[in-house]
Amino acid sequence: MYYAALGQPQDAGEFITVLQSRLRASLDRFDRALAECNTGGVAIMKKHGEPWIRVSPRGKQDEPESLVAIKAEIERRWGTTDPLDSLKYAEFTSVATRENLSKDVLRRRLLLVLFGLGTNMGIKRVAVTGKHGESEAALRRVRHLFVNQTNMRAALVKLVNATFAVRGRQAAGR
Template sequence: MWIEGADRYRNPDEDLPQDFEERKEEHFQALKVPLEADLFISEIIRLMKDRLTLLNQGFKENSNQQVVITTKNNKGWIRVSPLEKQPDPPHLTQVKYEIKNRWSDINLLDLLKETDFHTGFTKHFKTTAEREILDRKTIQRRLLLSLYGLGTNTGLKAVSAGSNTDSYRELRYIRNKFIHKDHLRKANAEVTNNIIYNRMKEVWGEATTACASDSKHFGSWDQNLLSEWHPRYKRHEVMIYWHTDRKSACIYSQLKSCLSSEVAAMMEGVLRHCTDMEVDRNYVDTHGQSVVAFAFCHLLGFKLMPRFKNIGSQKLYRPEVGMNEEYPHLQEVLSRPINWDLIRQQYEQIIKYATALRLGTASAESILKSIYQRYETSNLSGFM
């Protein structure tokens, strides 16, 4: 069911690229997949065999017994022993002490001002009115004060009370006319790109292409139209989903509802972040992965690296029928063979959805929801 003329609840077929048949080869080339389903399947089978062989060899040579395959309740069980705590670096205490002595107190407003002087991120904030009457220096000063008041939750009224030049009314005007989501995304990307570019390689190492993502809940009033009741935390709140690189620089953030899929938020951030970072893998918690997520991350060219809370009960699919004795050290956790005919029949439709995710013809949440609803009765787990 859908609503004619709606956006979020529109016909799911409108989420797909409308020019797919005319530009079919171009879309397949963009995803780096062959036009023939058999070629795609044969490559997946080869990759699975190589990985299973490597894993089987690893268990054969497993001497420290940190990861073992055993049985529990007459079923295969993967047991992972926790790693021992690593010792702290010998000079860590001295480094912390030196940092505390040098920068014991940091004025966040001065930090924000210096960041703008080095990056010029305020240039991305443009007025939504027809013209700008104020000079750019005045706009810059009021933008910094407004961003400081909003970012620290101090509030514009409290910030204006400490300023002799800018009133609350003037800061509120800047907030309404200049500060919007698209402007903030461009400014955040500007700052993040400068952080990545200016890192000292001898201190931070080479730039990484991996990021981690997770959500954080923020309490809010129940009268707020964006607030939702969270069944886990038992209160009204909103959720912010963050994507950060390995050095803790945020490359994307987004507001998500408490009950929406973290899989969609994960894919949205990797595909839509505006920084120069090229993400080739994304680390998530248990809620940020699913079988469908693994499939589309593979098609879109990056690896999904989840934390499995239920790692013990995980199963591995056999690539083909008749491979009962191929991997002797994995027999307890091997499951049924994959039914490749399902993927062969739905191959072009899968590419359509992957293309829709790549081009952003609709939000990742609406596309994935359509996929779950359309194929929930089909066993697409073989796509792993």
């Protein structure tokens, strides 16, 4: 009854024969399209002496209307301030007995570390892919010394309180 519901034969040989005929028909259509140069950007070429299928990249697609509306509403309510930027100005205290970094360097490194952790990109990839001049070791040190549960909770409390304060001012101004 399950095979009938799926519209598939119970015999494995018959199933394979149907599948092979569908594959042959698709490959024949592709072969004709290649001969007529009507593949929609697909081409067969050589790369390192081996056959290679090249697919031209798709153009940029329009943003869905719902996403445009959501972005507009967020910008209307809270402006263009990035929450990650707000977090970097929170007071992150070091667990070390002494720290010798300037505020600007610490903020830049914190922003990179928080970006790496928040996007699930990882500190190593942020260090390798960026042109920010920060080493992986420096970012890992900042992560180890400054990004802990207590500091993250304090930073989030500060961010949420600031958000509520802005909402309160906006509501009072209406």
